[in-house]
Amino acid sequence: MARPSDPSARTRLLEAARHVFIEHGLDRAKVEDITRAAGLSKGAFYLHFKTKDDAFKEILGSALAELGTILGEVEGSRAEWSAKPYPELIEQWFYKDLRLFECLWKHRSIMRLVLEGGGSPSYGHLIDLFAASAQETSERLIRYGLECGYYRADLDPKQAAAFVAGGYDRLARRLVHERRKPNLERWLLGAQALCVRALGTPEFIDACVNVHAARLSESSRRRATA
Amino acid sequence: MARPSDPSARTRLLEAARHVFIEHGLDRAKVEDITRAAGLSKGAFYLHFKTKDDAFKEILGSALAELGTILGEVEGSRAEWSAKPYPELIEQWFYKDLRLFECLWKHRSIMRLVLEGGGSPSYGHLIDLFAASAQETSERLIRYGLECGYYRADLDPKQAAAFVAGGYDRLARRLVHERRKPNLERWLLGAQALCVRALGTPEFIDACVNVHAARLSESSRRRATA
DNA sequence: CGCGTTATTGACTGACTGGTCACTGACCCA
DNA sequence: TGGGTCAGTGACCAGTCAGTCAATAACGCG
Incomplete structure (x- = not known):
């Protein structure tokens, strides 16, 4: 039986990403800042989104x-x-x-x-x-x-x-x-x-x-x- | 007697910079592309402009x-x-x-x-x-x-x-x-x-x-x- | 030609950061 | 408790590129 995923992870990442994009714009937004704000790791970000751009496009x-x-x-x-x-x-x-x-x-x-x-x-x-x-x-x-x-x-x-x-x-x-x-x-x-x-x-x-x-x-x- | 500087260098750099900025925008413009287009070296660019941003501001x-x-x-x-x-x-x-x-x-x-x-x-x-x-x-x-x-x-x-x-x-x-x-x-x-x-x-x-x-x-x- | 002065060069440095992946942790089952 | 499976981790990698500076080139003069 596998470890269940955190049901709020994706939402938290999207919300954190939204704030970081708004503050810094796409190119200056760092994945590290997003994940820190969401309380998750960089690797977790890439479990939910293929690239930083994809998260931006979704928002x-x-x-x-x-x-x-x-x-x-x-x-x-x-x-x-x-x-x-x-x-x-x-x-x-x-x-x-x-x-x-x-x-x-x-x-x-x-x-x-x-x-x-x-x-x-x-x-x-x-x-x-x-x-x-x-x-x-x-x-x-x-x-x-x-x-x-x-x-x-x-x-x-x-x-x-x-x-x-x-x-x-x-x-x-x-x-x-x-x-x-x-x-x-x-x-x-x-x-x-x-x-x-x-x-x-x-x-x-x-x-x-x-x-x-x-x-x-x-x-x-x-x-x-x- | 010192070597005279190239009187057209600055103008050529500015013109090249203008084209590269127009095509790529500031952040994606590379100093290397600008200097190549101007037929000069990267070092020459910094003899005329303090930073890439300064060239942009001037244009x-x-x-x-x-x-x-x-x-x-x-x-x-x-x-x-x-x-x-x-x-x-x-x-x-x-x-x-x-x-x-x-x-x-x-x-x-x-x-x-x-x-x-x-x-x-x-x-x-x-x-x-x-x-x-x-x-x-x-x-x-x-x-x-x-x-x-x-x-x-x-x-x-x-x-x-x-x-x-x-x-x-x-x-x-x-x-x-x-x-x-x-x-x-x-x-x-x-x-x-x-x-x-x-x-x-x-x-x-x-x-x-x-x-x-x-x-x-x-x-x-x-x-x-x- | 050698010298002194300045212009110019481009390989290099170092900072930055998106994305990777071997490892660890969390979970359930027997 | 051990095992299997998947989630999550963060040190690391590799690519990028603005800016640096020791070395070389260009110039006029005696």
Whole structure:
């Protein structure tokens, strides 16, 4: 009968690795530091992971997978758009943004690392992969929004997508550097308002302004009763 | 009489270093590769530079200094703004944007490296330093624009600055990855239009639309005679 | 040509660290 | 208790590469 393995070893190694990667980046992270933090040996690390890179990929993969799922849902919901009145649509988009940024906050340390290059030339390109993916999604959503008549007909969808994706990217970068969780609702209302003004038809802009005004007065009321 | 030193050695080392850093990033760049490319010895490298890092800093420093100078000029010109009619102001901003992006194109390889993390955890934070600086400049310009009455009074300058800086940042990231020089005028006209729509008063938006329409029909005419 | 001075060289050093593997420890069974 | 099996260990190995410095080369002068 063989010696049973320590059921928490892998988890402890992953958690320790996460902290060391976040602090030092991939290339400067030492397996020795990871194993010391996990209270295990270097050899034990290699029982669970083939290489240091593999541990990194696993940690990165689970954070990116969750974000990717949420991004995919934003796009998946567009079949419902044209059946909805503007205010409801604007609220829906806002909630999707909020979900995405909540998830980003949850994974903020790893995302900060990614956005700073991963601590390795091997991963520096991930920044642009990630941004390009978000931009492509934006472009598809904008093209669909044009068909639905939310946006001005003179828009270049590619340009508009770059600009919008860039604006949200900047917010993401700010978020991952915050010490305390900011008021995401406020951030995202502001971003949505600027977006809609840059791209929208006058009717759509008005609807957005009204939705936001209602939201803000509801927030004030909530604050007054607290 | 001492042996004279080779007057081109330092220049050749810097140029070789630039190429190797661009290709491999800082941490993966080897002094041996640099010196081989320059046709010199490893020892000669250390006659000119204290460390590999110092060579990197020097190369980076000259690119960033030029960009910083142009950014500073954008802000330095604001004293003249309120004396100018809207169309002239919009043209001036456009030319400043163009100058900045021309410079970015000139230094595109080094900037691509910076925007991907520098190939080293030591420089990953530069991405955000650079972006934060651009955002702070944007914020000051937006505050001033509010005073001059170009922008809607309900704007949050901090939010607006983040969004605008993010949009331009995205364009910069696209530019550094282009193989061939794109039509910068077109890019920047589009960006300026979206910006002004997101932030501007109706009068300012109209002025911008007119300036751009005039520019575009002038471009078409130029293209027809070519 | 020899000399003095400085430039340049590249084999070498030493620090670093991912990954290895012979050995030890932990477990259950008879 | 001894045996078999697998988990875990950490000293060691080998590869990497920035930086060093004794030796050699290059230069002008008398």
